[in-house]
Structures are given as structure tokens and as C-alpha cells.
Amino acid sequence: MANQAKCNQILDALQKILLRKNIQSVSVSEIAQEAGIGKGSVYYYFPSKDAIYEALIERNYEKPLETARNLAVQTEISPFTRMAMLFQACRNSSAEFLREESSSDLPSVQEKAYVHQKYLTHLVQSLKPELTSIIRQGIERGEIHFDRPDALAEIVLIVLSVKLDNTLVPSSKEEIEGTIGGLVKLLERGTGNPSGSLNFLTAF
């Protein structure tokens, strides 16, 4: 029931369409046509259109997730360095999907909202345990002073994903950097680290 190749063929088609036309909504027939199969076949591999989107988002996050899982275990590297690597992996992966810039919001904004919401959810939920683990190790090492590693991880992930997405709260590049900079400062003071020690977060 799960021909992996065909599934990926469908996901490739959707991704290709999303890159081509940034804003408009995508119909299932369109996906099928791009994939070179009949519309009925799409529903042989996926139960619904939403499921296709979900699968595509999940697939796009496989790589950074694996990176995160690997990083969480590499205890010989400094926690801060690992955090930097994790964020870089996220940035690369996010950037691949969020190509819009152009304005016209008129047609069917709902589908877009759905994709962005799913992204945010996936990113926070899947990366939180790994980042928590890294932070916890930093606490044990005495490099981070904070007693709620999970809360800290979630806060950081939420702010970063919302700001990096830039759809939920649209801002200029300067505003984004300003907010991230403020978050870094807040983290530095909150975790008992000297000013500038977390600057890697602001590298864009």
C-alpha cells in the first residue's frame, strides 16, 4: 500500500508547482497532471489533499530533524556550537519553502496559512526535544544557567520560527534582525552568559 517512489513522485509534483506559482492555491488535478498520473491515483496513495501537504512538509523537515538528532548526541561539541549548527540547518530548510515576497494576497490565502501553520507546528514539536537535550547538557556543564530547559527551548523555537517565516508577523529585514537580536540579548542575560556570547544566532 505504500509505494514510496510513487508517493515521492506526487510530493515532487506538489513542490514543483509550489515553487512555480507562489501564491495561488493548488488543485489535486493539477498535482496529478504535474506528476503525470491520473487524479484517482493520487487518492490511492494519499487519503486527502491535506495529507499530501502534511507529507510534503514532513519530508522537507526530515533532513534538519536528522541533523538535530545527531547533534543532540554529540556531547563532545560545545552546546552553543551545536545550537548554532541546528539553527543553520533550520534556516536552510525553511528558506527552501518560503518563497513568496510578492504581494497579491487576494486569491485563497487559506491554503498558504495552512502550510505555514503546519511548518511552525512541525518545527517546534520535532526540534523541541533535541534542543532541550542540548540545553540540558549546557546546564550540566555550567555553560547555561536556567532551570527550565524545555521552556527555554520552546520559547526560542517559537520566536525563531515565527520571525524566520515572516508570514505570521510580516516585518522588514531590519525588524527581524532587531527582534532576533533582542531575543539573543534576553537569552544571554537570562542564562547568565556574557553579552555577545550568543551572537551566532544573529548570523544571517
Place this chain on the structure above:
Amino acid sequence: MANQAKCNQILDALQKILLRKNIQSVSVSEIAQEAGIGKGSVYYYFPSKDAIYEALIERNYEKPLETARNLAVQTEISPFTRMAMLFQACRNSSAEFLREESSSDLPSVQEKAYVHQKYLTHLVQSLKPELTSIIRQGIERGEIHFDRPDALAEIVLIVLSVKLDNTLVPSSKEEIEGTIGGLVKLLERGTGNPSGSLNFLTAF
């Protein structure tokens, strides 16, 4: 061209339907029927279905926004007290709209995602200037030590709205309180305030 009463009549209908059936998507015909008018009339007052949602969300945020604007000017009250009042106003307003709890996610999650995204956007965008102003006054008074009031305001609003919504990153009540508690601790340390001084944020 803008019969305010009829517009509100339509918005009332949508709100009523949303409260009645929490999950399913709402059709324009349904809104019209609930409002007791023809479907065509709906499009006489609103250019699209999305616009109806947008207007409803905007209307629901009028009250807390006005509260925020008033609070920003009341310089005789302590900035922290004003922040507490602002958050309480937000909570009351949010709670009015986000009644779901029940599970079944199956039918048309997109419309829901759209509403929640719009809410987040509105809340952060409209409240950020007011909260920034309040924080800035706190800085001038020497009660808050932080050099980026706007970034601080945005971070707080983003984390709070995401966590209070609980759709974007679903969590248990304990997890929400844990994250908010972590944010409070981070804020206390980051703004040079003693532990426990910002506890009003955690009152649920």
C-alpha cells in the same frame, strides 16, 4: 456603501455559527441563512469570504486594542500593572473565540488554520506598539532594564499568543504554564527584575 448594521448582522451570524459548530468549515450560504438574508447580499457588503473572517477577527480585537491604547497613555499607573491589565484583556478576548478542545481534525483544517493565523497576526501587530510604549516607559522609570523595548514586546506577544492559542503548538495545560513560567523567568532576569516580580503573567 457601508451599512454598518448589516455588516455587523453578517458578522454576528458567522460568530454564532462558529460558536455552535467548532470544527467544520462554514459556507457563505450558511452565513447568509443565519443572518436571515440572501447569499447575494453577503457579497454586497463583503468582497469575499476571507474578508468576512478578517472583519470578524478585527471586530473581536477592537475592545482589547482600545484597552491597550488607553493603558499606553495612563502613565500614572505602574508599567507592570498596565502590562498585566493588557494581558488580561487579551486573554478574555482570545478565549471567546478559541473554543475547540474536541478532537476530530478531519474536515477542512485549512479554514481553522487561517483563522488562527489571522488572530496571531492581528494580536501581535496591533498590540506591539502599545506594549512597546508601556515597556519604554518602564525603562525610563528604571523599572525595566533593557535596550530594545520593541523587540521585547514582540517576543512576549509572539510567545504568549502562540501558547495561549494552543493550536499552533498543541500542549497540555501544564506545558503551557511551564513555558509561560519560563518566559517570565527569562524576562525577570533579562530586564534586571527580582524573581517573582513578573508573576502576574502566569495568573490563569
Place this chain on the structure above:
DNA sequence: CATTTTTCCGACCGACGGTCAACATGCAAA
């Protein structure tokens, strides 16, 4: 080869968002 299972399909369905020409209503000018 026959037969069973898996894969594939496009015509079809109900429902939706949105349009439109016709129609009602009110009201001021002739």
C-alpha cells in the same frame, strides 16, 4: 495459461465561492 491482487484512472458527484440580471424599495425631481 487462468486467476487473484495491486495499481490506475477519469467520469461523476455534491458542495462551494462567487457572479449576475432582475427585481424591490425609497425618495427627490419634474
Place this chain on the structure above:
DNA sequence: TTTGCATGTTGACCGTCGGTCGGAAAAATG
């Protein structure tokens, strides 16, 4: 009163969509 125009109001209608389904095609099984 009659005329004309602006403002509302309507439901039938349109194109499209997500999803279904019965059966064709292909692959696997013996």
C-alpha cells in the same frame, strides 16, 4: 402622480474543487 435614479436584495446559475467509484490495466501468483 409619475418618472428616474440610487441603493439594496435575491436566488438561479457558473466554473471549479475535493473526493468517490466501478471497472480497466498491469503485475503477481499458481
